Amino acid sequence: xxxxxxxxxxxxxxxxxxxxxxxxxxxxxxxxxxxxxxxxxxxxxxxxxxxxxxxxxxxxxxxxxxxxxxxxxxxxxxxxxxxxxxxxxxxxxxxxxxxxxxxxxxxxxxxxxxxxxxxxxxxxxxxxxxxxxxxxxxxxxxxxxxxxxxxxxxxxxxxxxxxxxxxxxxxxxxxxxxxxxxxxxxxxxxxxxxxxxxxxxxxxxxxxxxxxxxxxxxxxxxxxxxxxxxxxxxxxxxxxxxxxxxxxxxxxxxxxxxxxxxxxxxxxxxxxxxxxxxxxxxxxxxxxxxxxxxxxxxxxxxxxxxxxxxxxxxxxxxxxxxxxxxxxxxxxxxxxxxxxxxxxxxxxxxxxxxxxxxxxxxxxxxxxxxxxxxxxxxxxxxxxxxxxxxxxxxxxxxxxxxxxxxxxxxx
Amino acid sequence: xxxxxxxxxxxxxxxxxxxxxxxxxxxxxxxxxxxxxxxxxxxxxxxxxxxxxxxxxxxxxxxxxxxxxxxxxxxxxxxxxxxx
Numbered sequence: 001x002x003x004x005x006x007x008x009x010x011x012x013x014x015x016x017x018x019x020x021x022x023x024x025x026x027x028x029x030x031x032x033x034x035x036x037x038x039x040x041x042x043x044x045x046x047x048x049x050x051x052x053x054x055x056x057x058x059x060x061x062x063x064x065x066x067x068x069x070x071x072x073x074x075x076x077x078x079x080x081x082x083x084x085x086x087x088x089x090x091x092x093x094x095x096x097x098x099x100x101x102x103x104x105x106x107x108x109x110x111x112x113x114x115x116x117x118x119x120x121x122x123x124x125x126x127x128x129x130x131x132x133x134x135x136x137x138x139x140x141x142x143x144x145x146x147x148x149x150x151x152x153x154x155x156x157x158x159x160x161x162x163x164x165x166x167x168x169x170x171x172x173x174x175x176x177x178x179x180x181x182x183x184x185x186x187x188x189x190x191x192x193x194x195x196x197x198x199x200x201x202x203x204x205x206x207x208x209x210x211x212x213x214x215x216x217x218x219x220x221x222x223x224x225x226x227x228x229x230x231x232x233x234x235x236x237x238x239x240x241x242x243x244x245x246x247x248x249x250x251x252x253x254x255x256x257x258x259x260x261x262x263x264x265x266x267x268x269x270x271x272x273x274x275x276x277x278x279x280x281x282x283x284x285x286x287x288x289x290x291x292x293x294x295x296x297x298x299x300x301x302x303x304x305x306x307x308x309x310x311x312x313x314x315x316x317x318x319x320x321x322x323x324x325x326x327x328x329x330x331x332x333x334x335x336x337x338x339x340x341x342x343x344x345x346x347x348x349x350x351x352x353x354x355x356x357x358x359x360x361x362x363x364x365x366x367x368x369x370x371x372x373x374x375x376x377x378x379x380x381x382x383x384x385x386x387x388x389x390x391x392x393x394x395x396x397x398x399x400x401x402x403x404x405x406x407x408x409x410x411x
Numbered sequence: 412x413x414x415x416x417x418x419x420x421x422x423x424x425x426x427x428x429x430x431x432x433x434x435x436x437x438x439x440x441x442x443x444x445x446x447x448x449x450x451x452x453x454x455x456x457x458x459x460x461x462x463x464x465x466x467x468x469x470x471x472x473x474x475x476x477x478x479x480x481x482x483x484x485x486x487x488x489x490x491x492x493x494x495x
Binding site: 072073076077136138139140143 | 427428448451452454455458459
């Protein structure tokens with residue numbers, strides 16, 4: 001993005017099964033410890049028997065810091081997907097030293113991505129409608145469930161009056177949100193954009209739909225590993241504060257990195273099976289525009305869902321775009337710890353990746369059982385590894401063949 | 412089922428998450444911090460508990476002079492007329 005308004009990252013926020021803050025997520029992913037565990041979902045009196053399956057759920061109590069600042073009703077009318085986003089945005093704004101700042105009321109915007117929206121609110125309404133056989137569903141169902149509930153909550157909570165909207169592209173939603181946030185800054189539409197995403201699909205009907213599509217792992221998420229058999233659903237949110245670089249420097253903000261490249265593409269191929277060309281197009285656009293093709297070491301935060309085809313396709317795309325360096329760039333896959341947050345994944349991966357660049361330390365891929373010859377990459381395994389990477393690549397290759405890759409330069 | 416003022420105040424405090432002690436008859440309704448969704452949530456709970464239907468358009472207009480006592484009197488009148 002040289003010659004244009006440049007985009008700095010000045011704030012980070014993350015909530016996942018690994019912890020309620022960026023610091024907790026970073027600590028847990030480095031221990032290393034996975035947030036994936038067997039969980040029992042009770043579908044209530046109208047549903048089938050409770051079932052137990054591996055999930056990466058957020059521990060209760062994540063709302064406490066926001067409620068202490070904004071009051072006890074801050075998350076009251078929100079579905080968990082929106083409450084998670086609000087809480088991660090609160091942390092990111094605090095990190096950027098922008099909470100209650102006058103800058104937020106001038107030329108600031110919000111773009112958050114979600115693959116699904118308020119599943120819990122909808123399932124409660126369906127249970128009343130079909131189970132209790134009453135049309136009297138709760139009046140807050142629509143305001144809770146709508147995809148834009150999270151951005152509205154963040155806007156109202158922090159007085160943000162600029163461009164505010166949600167993006168949706170399944171598992172790439174927050175990558176597209178960050179890309180659009182950067183575009184708003186590059187186009188001069190905003191000086192500050194709160195960008196990222198969230199998801200909370202660990203609800204009984206939602207999980208039944210994921211089981212029906214045969215995408216879920218039987219035990220756990222094993223990215224790029226032999227005998228991997230699917231993804232594990234996670235909950236959470238990741239938020240970056242994006243800021244025009246000059247604006248950030250003038251106010252003396254701490255700069256975590258710069259968003260230097262974006263690549264977006266569509267496979268136009270199949271709803272659930274990835275295509276090599278689409279992944280290569282997004283990867284190469286992001287890498288070329290961000291100057292990553294000449295970098296000695298790029299930390300690659302892989303989409304790495306742990307499904308057979310995705311990991312194979314991603315490995316092939318990395319080799320095709322980076323050539324010989326495709327075998328030497330360190331690859332991490334943090335979904336093995338925080339699960340697949342769908343719309344929130346890329347943002348949480350960006351947060352962890354930027355921390356890794358700053359600490360010069362890559363967190364390991366968990367649950368690995370041995371090599372798969374079709375995924376021969378420089379996987380970070382076993383324990384944290386010291387790195388010299390100057391750049392970070394965050395990959396998101398979504399259902400429906402929607403791809404978005406983000407390239408960052410560290411500080 | 413007839414309603415009491417205390418019951419309605421408890422519903423309001425719970426649905427709108429406002430301090431119960433602030434809910435006095437003389438309090439100005441627009442100063443109590445009820446948001447638009449709080450009002451429909453309170454009506455939803457009242458309708459479910461007492462088996463009545465209260466249309467928003469039937470409610471008297473809320474002005475800066477409307478007290479919580481005015482709102483309570485309207486709600487109690489509608490509920491108790493319906494169950495009489």
